[in-house]
Structures are given as C-alpha cells and as structure tokens.
Amino acid sequence: MKMQKKRIVQCGLSLICAFGIALSGMSVHAEEVDSLEDKTSNLQSQLEGINQDLVTISNEIAETEVKIEESNNEVFRLEASLQISRNNEEVQYANMKTRIKYMYENGSDTLLSMICEAKSMGEFLNRVDFIQNITKYDKDMLENMVKVREGIEEQEAELKSRQQELLDLQSQLDSEQAALQAKAEETSTDLATVNAQLEAARAAQKKQEEEAQRKADEQLAKKAQEETKQASASAGSNTSAGNNSGSGGYVIPSGGLTPSKGRIWYNGHTETYYSQKVLPGGGLAIPGRHIASDGTIRDADGYIVLASDDYPRGTVVETSLGAGKVYDTGSGSGNIDLYTDW
Incomplete structure (x- = not known):
C-alpha cells in the first residue's frame, strides 16, 4: 500500500512538472501577442475614423461643388x-440725347411757339x-436704370465674392x-505590418506551445x-509481495x-485487462x-496500451500499473482495459 501511495505521489509530481513546462512555454510570446493585438485594434480604429472623415469630406466637397455650380449659374x-x-x-x-439735340437745334422758340399757339x-x-x-420721364428713367444697373453690379460682386469663398473652401477640402x-494609406501599411508581426508571433507561440x-x-x-523499472526492481527484490499465481512469470507490483x-x-474508474493472447490487436498500430x-x-x-470509451485516442491516463495511453475502444463507460500478455 505504501509503495502504491508513493507511486501515486511520484506520478502527481510528474504531471505537475509537465504542466509547469507547458504553461511556461505558452506564456513566452503571450505578452508580445497581446501587445500586437492592442496595436492592431488601435490601428483599425484609427483607420475606421479616417475613412469616416473621408466620407464626410467627400460629402462636403460634393455639396460645395453643387453650390459652386449654382453660383456660376446665378452669375x-x-x-x-x-x-x-x-x-x-x-x-x-x-x-434723351436725341430729344436734347432736337431742342438745341430747333431752339427754345419752337417749344415756346408750340405753347403759345395753344387755342385755349x-x-x-x-x-x-x-x-x-x-423731361421728368427722361430723368426718372435714366435714374431708375442707373439704380437697377448699380444693384445688379452689387449683386454680381457679392455673388462673385461668395463664389471665390466656395472655391477657396473646395481647395481647402x-x-x-x-x-x-x-494618412489612410500610411495607417493601412502600418496595420498590414503589425498584422504580419502578429501572425508571426502567434505562429511562434503555437510552435513553442x-x-x-x-x-x-x-x-x-x-x-x-522509470516507474516500470522501479516496479520491476521492487518486485524482484520482494517476490512474496510481487509475484502472483497465474501471472505467466511476469513481475507484477502488488496493489x-x-x-x-x-x-x-x-x-475514479474500474480497471480490467484483455490479453493479446486472445486479441492479438494487429490493427492497433x-x-x-x-x-x-x-x-x-x-x-x-x-x-501501457489502453482501451477506453471515455477518453479519445492518444490521451494519457494514470492506471494502477503506471501511465498508459489510449489506443483502443470497447472497454465500456467508466472502465479502462489494460492490454496485457497475461
């Protein structure tokens, strides 16, 4: 019983050591991968923001071009x-000049005579x-036309000024x-570089794992x-504790x-055995x-070659006779079959 407990403790320590080795291997590149993932996330966020800004500016440019076109039409x-x-x-x-010329050439006598010839x-x-x-009509018409012309000139000047502002805005946009x-191209290049580094780091991490x-x-x-050798040596030195009748001369540890x-x-499971003398197992590879x-x-x-319906093939399972690996099925749920020559 003491030997069995000792073997269990040794196996447990071995599993802990193996797990520690695997865990240390998995954490070697974890920090680098996390850092690169953060960089990738940040660059993707930046690129999304830049693309959104590009969409906004493109819309503003389109609106400005429409306003410029409308301004050109108005001009x-x-x-x-x-x-x-x-x-x-x-x-x-x-x-007006024609009438003034007529009055000048014909003199004021003509107008005066036209007035004086009135019969009533x-x-x-x-x-x-x-x-x-x-006279008043000519004066009013001329003044009105001057005002209209000046108003149109003012509108045209204001519109051209606004048009220039729109052109400046378009140039700025x-x-x-x-x-x-x-900036988007630069960020895309940086993102591609970081993604490549991330893939390389993940590959290195996987390889190390x-x-x-x-x-x-x-x-x-x-x-x-080592456990098998120790068990054999222990059984050889203590035949009374190790030998079992019907074992075919094999040294089997007690317990x-x-x-x-x-x-x-x-x-946590039952153990049985099946013999290669009955089932040669030629297809187990x-x-x-x-x-x-x-x-x-x-x-x-x-x-030890095992058969199990609870563990997938290749799983290492601790048994009463040492560590075994699942190669076969058909043991029944909750039970493990040890392959022997008994």
Whole structure:
C-alpha cells in the first residue's frame, strides 16, 4: 500500500512538472501577442475614423461643388440681366440725347411757339405739362436704370465674392482629403505590418506551445519508464509481495491490477485487462510495441496500451500499473482495459 501511495505521489509530481513546462512555454510570446493585438485594434480604429472623415469630406466637397455650380449659374444670369440693363440705359440715354439735340437745334422758340399757339388755356396747360412730363420721364428713367444697373453690379460682386469663398473652401477640402488619403494609406501599411508581426508571433507561440507539450509528453513517458523499472526492481527484490499465481512469470507490483484480481477500482474508474493472447490487436498500430516486465503491452514511450470509451485516442491516463495511453475502444463507460500478455 505504501509503495502504491508513493507511486501515486511520484506520478502527481510528474504531471505537475509537465504542466509547469507547458504553461511556461505558452506564456513566452503571450505578452508580445497581446501587445500586437492592442496595436492592431488601435490601428483599425484609427483607420475606421479616417475613412469616416473621408466620407464626410467627400460629402462636403460634393455639396460645395453643387453650390459652386449654382453660383456660376446665378452669375451668368446676373451678367445677362446686367447686360440688358446696360443696353436699356444706353437706349434711354440715346433717346434723351436725341430729344436734347432736337431742342438745341430747333431752339427754345419752337417749344415756346408750340405753347403759345395753344387755342385755349386748357390746351396751353396741357402742352406745358406735356413738356415737363417728357423731361421728368427722361430723368426718372435714366435714374431708375442707373439704380437697377448699380444693384445688379452689387449683386454680381457679392455673388462673385461668395463664389471665390466656395472655391477657396473646395481647395481647402481637397487638401484635407488628400492629407486624409495619405494618412489612410500610411495607417493601412502600418496595420498590414503589425498584422504580419502578429501572425508571426502567434505562429511562434503555437510552435513553442507544441514544443513545450512535446517535452512534457517526453517527461511523462520517461517517468512512466522509470516507474516500470522501479516496479520491476521492487518486485524482484520482494517476490512474496510481487509475484502472483497465474501471472505467466511476469513481475507484477502488488496493489495494482493482476490476473487474479481481474477488476479493481482505481483513480475514479474500474480497471480490467484483455490479453493479446486472445486479441492479438494487429490493427492497433502501436509504435515500439513490446511486453514490459509486468506483462503489460507498452509503446515505444513506455505507456501501457489502453482501451477506453471515455477518453479519445492518444490521451494519457494514470492506471494502477503506471501511465498508459489510449489506443483502443470497447472497454465500456467508466472502465479502462489494460492490454496485457497475461
């Protein structure tokens, strides 16, 4: 019983050491991977923000271009109106000059005689009023046309000023867009670089984890071989405690599964055995298959060949006779079959 407890403690220590090796291997690149993942996340956030800014500026540029187009159309309309106003002003001015020239060439006597030739006071007043109205009409029309022209010129000047502001705004937005595009390209390049570094770090981490696991498995296998040798040596030095009748001459440690016991409870499961003398197991493909000194069938790493319906193939399980590895099924739930030559 003491020997069995000692073997359990040794196996537990071996598992703890193996787990420690694997854990240390997994943490080697963890900090680097976390740092690169943070950088990737930050760069992706920056790139998303830049792209959103680009969308906003593109919309502003489109709106500005529409306003510039509308402004151009308005300038064209005002220029046409201004030209019409100038033409009307010139026509009115020409008519006014014609009348003034007529009055100058014919003298004031003509107007005076036209007034004096009136046959009645009413006709006299009408002719005086007519002459005054013509003069006032020419003056009012000319003044009104000048005001219209000046108003159109002011509108045109304001519109052209606004148009220049829009052009300046468009130039500014184009510059900002170019700067954002350059920044987006730079950020995309940085992101690609960090992603490549992250993939390399993850690959290195995975490789180190696999290497650590391999070393842990090797240590477990080595420990299993040592336990087998120790068990054989102990059984050889104490035949009365180790030999069992019907064991075929194999040295089987006491306290574990034996041919005479057939079924025992160990480590949370029942254990039974099945013999290669009955089931040769040619299809199991066990590397380095051999018979150990205790009569168990083992692989090249010293693991006892096991059958289990609870663990997947390749799982290492501690048994009453040492560490074993699952190669077969059909043991029944809650039970592990040890492959032996008993």
